[in-house]
Amino acid sequence: MRLFRDAGHLFRLAGLFAFGTLFILTIRSFLVPRTFGEYGHYRGAAIAEVAAHPARFAGHQTCETCHTDVAQTKAAGKHAQVNCEACHGPQAKHADDPSSVDPGKPDTAVLCVRCHEASAARPKDFPQVNAGDHSGGVPCQTCHQPHSPAIGSASAPASAAGGTK
Amino acid sequence: MNITRRQLLILLPAAAVAWESVLAGTPEAAPNYNMTDHWWSMLIDIPKCIGCGNCVRACQAENDVPDGFFRTWVERYHVTDWNLENPQVISPDGGKEGFPVAKEDAGKYFFVPKLCNHCADSPCTQVCPVGATFITPDGVVMVDQKYCLGCAYCVQACPYGCRYIHPTKKVADKCTLCYHRITKGLTTxxxxxxPTGARQLADLKNPKDPIHAFLKTHSVQVLKPQMATGAKVFYNALDGSVR
Incomplete structure (x- = not known):
């Protein structure tokens, strides 16, 4: 053991280095989140946290499980590709508890013109009217059933009763 | 209660392990969802957009986006043929309540819905000093709001202006591509x-997704392709004047 005869100071240095490394690793294990680096240079658990956000829009598939009649009317008409919540707004609460959460009816005076008020900016093949001239103030649903808006279509306009909330 | 030194030395590590598992919590399970099976993108069909603002309102309602901030917004371009390079662009309140009626004139009008492009090689994720923003294995760029410092470096780095600092949380916020919905089989x-199907969520890893046929048969572009961000929001019939 001649080699290590005068090496006491080296062992002390090595010991100090080992302690330092251990100390830093300990501190690091407390500071770095557990899932950091699971998928990359970020906290893997963050993905699940973002995914845990509650949904406000139930999705038309959910609506159609109960409102089969409306789904049928709509599928046959011009609004076939317009999803329920495009007009009725987010209804996840109503879907979760249909009896106590009343979704109300959208106000057609605001709703219809959002899409159908004539504007040179809209695509030319999209149906547009100058609402003032077109109806003279008569509510849209007097003639058009919102779920199947073509006049004389399967459902009578009266079935879309109401207009304002 | 008397605890000897030996018992304490045994108890301490046990308590540490228990505390760690409490801290870790139980992750929200998304049954039957496998991240590696998806690569999310979006298709925007410009000729179908009518500028109703439904998407902007829906996004704000779904994601609690504060007023005056937008994860998605709609711009209206007005391009005149004598000034093609300088379009007039408006986006009143992000297009949330629609747009003023446009009169027919010499120019052309069209709407451009915008949102995070969920870039495959995103500048925003590269600049984050702490690893608080990243792209998930299924191709969604998101922010870890518990880890974000709010330095806003990513807000400046995004070439599309899709990020903002949340006014109350004081951390970066952006479109998550409704990750909480798409992982449960819903669309954004x-x-x-x-109402017109101008926006379509698409999964590039799903061979049955209609996006593949669409990309083959249409003139599709991404925004700012010269920046090589690997943007995954595809625009059909995008006008050259769009920035």
């Missing part, structure tokens, strides 16, 4: 609310 809130 903006796509759900779009």
């Amino acid at each position: 809130a903006c796509c759900e609310a779009c």
Whole structure:
């Protein structure tokens, strides 16, 4: 053991280095989140946290499980590709508890013109009217059933009763 | 209660292990969802957009986006043929309540819905000093709001202006591509609310997704392709004047 005869100071240095490394690793294990680096240079658990956000829009598939009649009317008409919540707004609460959460009816005076008020900016093949001239103030649903808006279509306009909330 | 030194030395590590598992919590399970099976993108069909603002309102309702901030918004371009390079662009309140009626004139009008492009090689994720923003294995760029410092470096780095500092949380906020919905088999809130189908969520890893046929048969572009961000929001019939 001649080699290590005068090496006491080296062992002390090595010991100090080992302690330092251990100390830093300990501190690091407390500071770095557990899932950091699971998928990359970020906290893997963050993905699940973002995914845990509650949904406000139930999705038309959910609506159609109960409102089969409306789904049928709509599928046959011009609004076939317009999803329920495009007009009725987010209804996840109503879907979760249909009896106590009343979704109300959208106000057609605001709703219809959002899409159908004539504007040179809209695509030319999209149906547009100058609402003032077109109806003279008569509510849209007097003639058009919102779920199947073509006049004389399967459902009578009266079935879309109401207009304002 | 008397605890000897030996008992304490045994108890301490046990308590540490228990505390760690409490801290870790139980992750939200998304049954039957496998991240590696998806690569999310979006298709925007400009000729179908009518500028109703449904997507903007839906996004704000779905994601609690504060007033005056937008994860998605709609711009209206007005391009005149004598000044092609300088379009007039408006986006009143992000297009949330629609747009003023446009009169027919010499120029052309069209709407451009915008949102995070969920870039495959995103500048925003590269600049984050702490690893608080990243792209998930299924191709969604998101922010870890518990880890974000709010330095806003990513807000400046995004070439599309899709990020903002949340006014109350003081951390970066952006479109998550409705990750909480798409992992449960729903489409995004903006796509759900779009009345004309101008926005379509697409999964590039799903061979049955209609996006593949669409990309083959249409003139599709991404925004700012010269920046090589690997943007995954595809625009059909995008005008050259769009920035």
